[in-house]
Amino acid sequence: MEKKEQLYEGKAKKVFATDDPALVIVSYKDDATAFNGLKKGTIAGKGVINNRMSNLLMRRLEEAGVPTHFVQELSDRDTLVKKVSIVPLEVIVRNVAAGSFSKRYGVEEGVVFDAPTVEFSYKNDDLGDPLLNTSHALALKLATAEELEQIKAMALRVDELLKAAFHRMGIELVDFKLEFGRTPDGTLVLADEISPDTCRLWDEKTHEKLDKDRFRRDLGGVEDAYQEVMRRLTEDLA
Ligand code: ADP
Ligand code: UDP
Numbered sequence: 001m002e003k004k005e006q007l008y009e010g011k012a013k014k015v016f017a018t019d020d021p022a023l024v025i026v027s028y029k030d031d032a033t034a035f036n037g038l039k040k041g042t043i044a045g046k047g048v049i050n051n052r053m054s055n056l057l058m059r060r061l062e063e064a065g066v067p068t069h070f071v072q073e074l075s076d077r078d079t080l081v082k083k084v085s086i087v088p089l090e091v092i093v094r095n096v097a098a099g100s101f102s103k104r105y106g107v108e109e110g111v112v113f114d115a116p117t118v119e120f121s122y123k124n125d126d127l128g129d130p131l132l133n134t135s136h137a138l139a140l141k142l143a144t145a146e147e148l149e150q151i152k153a154m155a156l157r158v159d160e161l162l163k164a165a166f167h168r169m170g171i172e173l174v175d176f177k178l179e180f181g182r183t184p185d186g187t188l189v190l191a192d193e194i195s196p197d198t199c200r201l202w203d204e205k206t207h208e209k210l211d212k213d214r215f216r217r218d219l220g221g222v223e224d225a226y227q228e229v230m231r232r233l234t235e236d237l238a
Contacts, residue, residue: 024083034216048076050195057194068190084181090121093159094175169232174200
């Protein structure tokens with residue numbers, strides 16, 4: 001399957017058309033942004049790692065019964081996926097307080113929740129991805145009530161599966177962001193990516209951060225952290 005015209009260039013990936021109108025190719029870049037694009041940089045080799053890691057994790061989720069957009073890895077950076085209409089929500093699941101949750105509610109980073117939380121942000125860069133609740137999402141017609149229920153259930157199932165997978169790798173899954181899309185027949189599938197760009201991952205023993213917070217917070221060792229997660233995932237599969 002070959003890349004045709006570029007449909008979209010985002011902050012971390014490009015999307016290309018293919019000969020098949022139902023399929024697109026996503027191409028992972030090394031570009032990194034944070035704080036709604038205010039901070040820009042590159043993380044050498046990130047695109048290759050995120051492509052590989054996202055595909056491995058999505059394949060596992062599929063095997064466990066979670067429908068995803070994944071079709072086939074084409075190269076180091078390119079993957080064939082089902083073209084979906086993205087539901088404009090960032091679906092965030094949290095197991096441990098961190099980031100915007102800690103800031104907004106005045107809770108120290110690292111406080112472990114009794115049960116995971118699910119929250120939605122309106123995926124809209126111009127507005128800075130504002131937090132919203134279910135009735136806001138309905139008022140804005142971003143999804144139906146049934147879809148929101150389904151998205152929440154799928155997000156919690158993904159959390160269970162990913163938490164277990166990362167635990168085997170000695171990694172605590174602190175929080176992560178998911179995106180869902182509709183296929184032409186209206187089926188909801190997990191889309192976008194699952195990577196250290198979109199998850200907070202802490203070493204279980206040392207609590208060292210192994211994710212994009214190293215870039216956001218100028219902690220150094222960004223490339224090494226991404227490589228370390230990939231190394232552990234590869235080892236887990238061997
Ligand atoms: P952003 O748009 O936030 O800068 P990216 O650089 O990751 O993000 O760009 C990838 C874009 O492709 C995102 O807007 C994402 O919603 C979209 N996308 C992800 N998976 C699919 C898919 N299967 N079909 C269509 N669009 C997708
Ligand atoms: N996240 C993401 N894209 C976004 C916002 C958040 O992938 O546009 C991820 C982020 O990496 C973290 C989780 O979602 O794993 C929760 O992020 P949070 O709300 O704490 O926001 P942040 O601290 O990134 O501002």
